Amino acid sequence: MRYLLVEDNEQLAEAVVNRLELDGHAIDHAASLAAAQDCLNATEYDLILLDVMLPDGDGRAFLADNRVHLETPVIVLTARSQVSDRVGALDQGADDYITKPFDFSELEARCRAVLRRRGGAAKNEIALGDVIFDPTAGTIRSGTDTVELRNRELRLLEVFARHPGQILSKSQLMDRLFSYDADVTENAIEVYVGRLRKKVGQMGVRIETVRGLGYRMEAS
Missing domain, CATH: 3.40.50.2300 (Response regulator)
Structure with a gap:
């Protein structure tokens, strides 16, 4: 955020x-x-x-x-x-x-x-299909399975979760994740998306690469 x-x-x-x-x-x-x-x-x-x-x-x-x-x-x-x-x-x-x-x-x-x-929510948890994302705890869980997220992965998933089904470009993700004085390039987005994709993929949440446009998250 x-x-x-x-x-x-x-x-x-x-x-x-x-x-x-x-x-x-x-x-x-x-x-x-x-x-x-x-x-x-x-x-x-x-x-x-x-x-x-x-x-x-x-x-x-x-x-x-x-x-x-x-x-x-x-x-x-x-x-x-x-x-x-x-x-x-x-x-x-x-x-x-x-x-x-x-x-x-x-x-x-x-x-x-x-x-x-x-956001119109009564509590911090966000439902992604059958998966529950808890930004406060920094976890995603499905049934008894829980995966912990690192801070940047956590905020990246939060951005996707607040824009379900939307294609988000690398520049849009950069804008949400980094301040003006951060010395980073769009390659950093590829790295963080790759890390997050591996973790949420275990839970049935898919981050799709839309060639030439960006990324889109879909939950099964």
């Missing part, structure tokens, strides 16, 4: 990026609203983590302005603990909020919950 973090505190931003990257997410960091707008103009995100007080303006006003055309879920990061501040953020379009300082495990849980609600 690809996240945008809008936070001007460099130390906090680095900590958040490092923690979420450990889970295999791609994180772009913007230290100002202007930089955040540039990122939004350049690509789509699965989730935005938005600070309130930024050098060039108020994150809540930025959110309200962008909500006209922006459907991406947003979690507001705020040091303000008053109920009125939290209510204001929600009324201006935030899907959730978390008060600083926060525990990283809570942030991760809130990210999962917001994405789950946006």
Whole structure:
């Protein structure tokens, strides 16, 4: 999944990026609203983590302005603990909020919950035919058989699972898996697809190569 973090505190931003990257997410960091707008103009995100007080303006006003055309879920990061501040953020379009300082495990849980609600799911598990994919546990299982996935394999399967039956090009997969500053090529996608294909193939999930177009996942 690809996240945008809008936070001007460099130390906090680095900590958040490092923690979420450990889970295999791609994180772009913007230290100002202007930089955040540039990122939004350049690509789509699965989730935005938005600070309130930024050098060039108020994150809540930025959110309200962008909500006209922006459907991406947003979690507001705020040091303000008053109920009125939290209510204001929600009324201006935030899907959730978390008060600083926060525990990283809570942030991760809130990210999962917001994405789950946006996907219309009541729990984290995703059904792929007769196979159950659990992004939180990092596993796929069928009956009593369970296969564990590494972080990048996990996020790649999550992308396929959220686009069932669709052909996804290498560039689309690159966009979902890697941030702007990642030094990778499309060959990396071939490697990760190959690894994932071997694991999910044991469970009856097939990742098909569509020549000249990309890849498509199908579950039996």
